[in-house]
Every structure is written in C-alpha cells, then in structure tokens.
Amino acid sequence: MTARVIIIGAGFGGIAAAIELKRGGHDAVLLLEKGDEVGGVWRDNTYPGAACDVPSPFYSYSFEPHPGWPRRYAGQPQILDYLIKVTDKYDVRRHVRFGAEVVACSWDDASRKWTVRLASGDELECDVLIPALGQLSRPSYPQINGRETFSGPAFHSARWDHDVNLDGKKVAVIGTGASAIQFVPAIQPLVASLTIFQRTPPYIVPRWDAEYGPRHQTLFRRVPQVQAGERLGWFAYLEVATTAFVYSSLLARAFTALARRHTRRQTAAVPGLFEKVWPDYPVGCKRALLSDTYLPALTQRNVQLVTDPIDHIGASGIRTAEGWHEADVIIYGTGFAATDFLVPMDVTGRDGLSLEKAWAEGAHAYFGLTVPGFPNLLIMYGPNTNTGGGSIVYFLETQARYIRAYVDQVASAGSALDLKPEVDAAFDAEIQRRLDDSVWTRCSSWYRAASGRITANWPGLSAEYRRRARFRPDDYLAI
Ligand code: NAP
DSSP states (O other): OOOEEEEESSHHHHHHHHHHHTTTTTOOEEEESSSSSSSSSSHHHHOOTTOSOOOOSSSTTTTTTOOTOOSOOBBBHHHHHHHHHHHHHHHHHGEETTTOOEEEEETHHHHHHTEETTTTEEEESSSSEEEEEOOSBBBBOOOOTTTTGOOSSSEEEGGGOOOOOOOEEEEEEOSSSHHHHHHHHHHHSSSSSSEOOSSSOOOOOOOOBOOHHHHHHHHHHHHHHHHHHHHHHHHHHHHHHHHHHHHOOOHHHHHHHHHHHHHHHHHHHHHHHHHHSSSSSSTTTOOOOOOEEEEEHTSSSSSSESOOOOEEEETTTTEEEEEEEEEEEEEEOOOOOGGGTTTSSSEEEEGBHHHEEEEEEEOBBTTTTBBBSSBBBTTOTTTOOSSSSOOOOHHHHHHHHHHHHHHHHHHHOOOOEEHHHHHHHHHHHHHHHHHHHHHHGGGGOOTTTTSBOOOOSSSSHHHHHHHHHHOGGGGGGEO
C-alpha cells in the first residue's frame, strides 16, 4: 500500500524525515507548518547574536555538508538559509502546507488512520503521523507577580521585537541561559544601561570560534574529506564532553577547571564578580555554555548583574528583595516549555487514550519515538533524545532513518504497528535507572519535568543512540 504520512513542523527534524522518506520512495508526504517559512527555531529565534553553539560542520545534515559556512559557529541567518536551500534542493517545499496549525490528532482503530485537525477547522487523514515540534519551540514566560503591569515594551528572546529600538534605553534582562549569553554582549554597546537578573549562573567555557575564510571554504569544497574530518573531530570532542557530564568525574573536574580559569580571567577587572557568576552545582547539570564575550560584557560600566531574587514587576521596573531597578524595556531570556512536548496539541490514541494522560507522570517514549497505544505515531526529538553535549541534528538523522524503516514496514505489510507495552516498560526502566544516577538530578533545569523526572536527555553517548535506535518489527504488534 502507499503509506500516507503527515509530518508536523518543518524544522531540522521534519525536513530530515521528509528527505529520508522521499529517498525511501515514500512520496505521499505532507508537512504541516504553522509558520510561513521552513526553519523551526532557526526561523523564530532572530535575537541579536543568535548563533549555533555546536560547530557547524557537525550541526548540519551528514548528507548535505556545507563548505560555505562563514565561521565555525554559524549565525542564525546562515543556518536558516542552509535549511531553506536544503528544502528546495531535496524538493521538500512542494510537500509543505504553510499556515497550517494542528490543534488535535486522533487515531481510529477501525480505519487504522490518524485524523489531524487544523486550527482552520480542516481535517486531514494519514496512516503515519510524525510530530516534529522540537523541545524548544514554545517560549516560557516567568510567573512573576505584576508582569502584565509593566508599561514599556517587553518581549521574549525567541520572539524578538525588532521594532523596539534599544538605543540609549534602560534595558532589563531576565535569565542567563544559552540565549541570554548570546544577546547580552550584542546589545550591551547600544543601551544606556543593562540590568541582568540572574537566578542561577551557568558554567561558561571558551568558544574557540574561528572564521572560515575563502581559502578554508575552497579547501572544504575541493577536498570534502577535510570538512568530513572536521565533522568527525567535533563529533569525537562532543562525545568526550558528554562523557565528562555522564560518566567520568575525572573529565568533569578537567572541564570545571577549564570553566573556572576562563571565568576567573574574564571577570578579573571587577572585584566580586567571579563569586557572583561561579556556579554551585556540578558541571553539566545545566547546559554548559560557550562564550568569549558574555563575561566581558558584564564588566562594562553600563551593566549591572543582580542576583537577589525578583519580587515583582511594576509599571516602570523590577523590584528585587534588595532594591528597585528602573527599566524602559524588559527582555525575557527565560527559555522554553521544554517538558510539555506535544502541548498544546490534543493527541488521542487507541480506546480514547489521551497522550496527556499516558504521560501524566512525565513524557516517555521508546527511543523518544513511539508510545504504546498510539499506533503509527513517531515523535521526532521526543522524550529523552536531547543531548547534553552533542549535536541534535545527529539524533534527528538517526530518528529519520528509524522512521523510514518503520514506514517501509507499514507500507509493505499494509498494517499499523503498536509498540508492545513490555518493550516500552523495559526500555523506560533502563533509561530511568540510568538517569537516576546522572548529574542532571543535581539541579533544576529544562531537562526535568515538575515531577523531577528527566524527560529531555538521552542518558548516554550519541553513538549509543545511533547504534541502538534501529527499527525492529518484533518490538511492535501488527494491528
Ligand atoms: P534556558 O537555558 O532554560 O535559560 C533560561 C534562563 O531563565 C535561566 O537562566 C533561568 O534560570 C532563567 N529563568 C527562568 N525563569 C525565571 C524566573 N522566573 N525568574 C528568574 N529567572 C528565570 O533557556 P535558553 O537560554 O533559551 O536556552 C534553552 C536551550 O535552547 C539551551 O539549553 C540550548 O539547548 C538551546 N539554545 C541553543 C542555542 C545555541 O545553539 N546557541 C542558543 C539558545 C538556546 P534558572 O537556571 O535558575 O532556571
């Protein structure tokens, strides 16, 4: 039979799945995208200084190396441009329906099909459903009293308001995660004053960025093995970094020492600053950040780092336990609703089972992809497939290959597949046992749900995920 496939979301994951399916001869693929261009987070995050923090030769598809990266850590415009070009080159665009926001999906056992309902009221049917929404697509705004009373402009870093002119303004920034440490140094020279509200400091290590000039790019173009070698080198380096976080206290100590030296040096100009920005939790528990410019920005005269807790927001500023801070503009660098996964879509599987109910204790899925009771549903970048140190694109490609093999099976057997509950239970027990011992239990972060369960991260190395996440028909019941 021809398997009709709907993919929700045209970011790195959805595009990878579409390309892989088309390669496998599955052309009845429809991508539903609520925006008006592909790119996912790389379309939405346009804040000043937005760039990747995984080296671009490795933060790109293995089947589409890009010799033209302008630097080791490409910026958001270049990454978006890359995704647009890949979409067109692999003829994916004709499969995309833009402006299509999915609100609900439900499985029908009798027809063995998914019905996908759009915000417009349209309903579409498919055999296989692939949500590819990512873990970091829904901005999270802090629950701070009085947030709505602020009278000036206020926006989230992932929805940057480019109409707000920051020149000469008093700007308040809440949050010091991966996004904030990129836009803070970019806006610091423009503004009259920058007040940064830090709840928990991140570990910061050198970025070791490098320009890829014309000679470098020509070499990558003429001798693709050189770029492939660089990709392999970064893969190995990031596996070592993950090993430091996951397995080795010796490597973790070395990583901590690197961060301490960098932080000491970069804060030396301001007495007391090191003590304010040095973390008190083990390295790797929150994502370690790469920056050569954030800490120097904190030493500038127009910057104040506030570490006492925020009490409330008022019409003209922010009140902390120890003082009042005037602001013309507030920028929320407060991250994403990462543990919600498919929310706010309403997903209903067999016998009316809702995914929300199935995941009441925290989201989990077999290799992040499949859930018993939800036949022919494959989630990209699902639970426990984030990497503490590696490239998510590598995980997404692994998932795309899994999906292709799965759809091959559905098409050839003409049946739907439902994950065996015992396979799910054994896998989940293993993952949770490993995560229970992990560094990620030792602080709070977007890796953990409110229940404390770690729902974001894969507990091992990327290579282990690639080796193990292979479709096996025996894991499923044909229905
Ligand atoms: P994040 O790492 O979750 O950081 C959010 C920040 O906001 C944290 O400092 C957090 O403090 C603070 N915060 C949240 N609620 C708060 C509140 N009520 N009061 C005060 N502070 C509050 O979010 P993100 O920086 O957007 O990054 C999320 C992930 O996106 C990253 O880990 C990374 O995987 C990805 N990312 C990647 C790049 C890149 O490739 N360059 C760039 C941006 C983002 P606590 O730590 O105390 O919670």
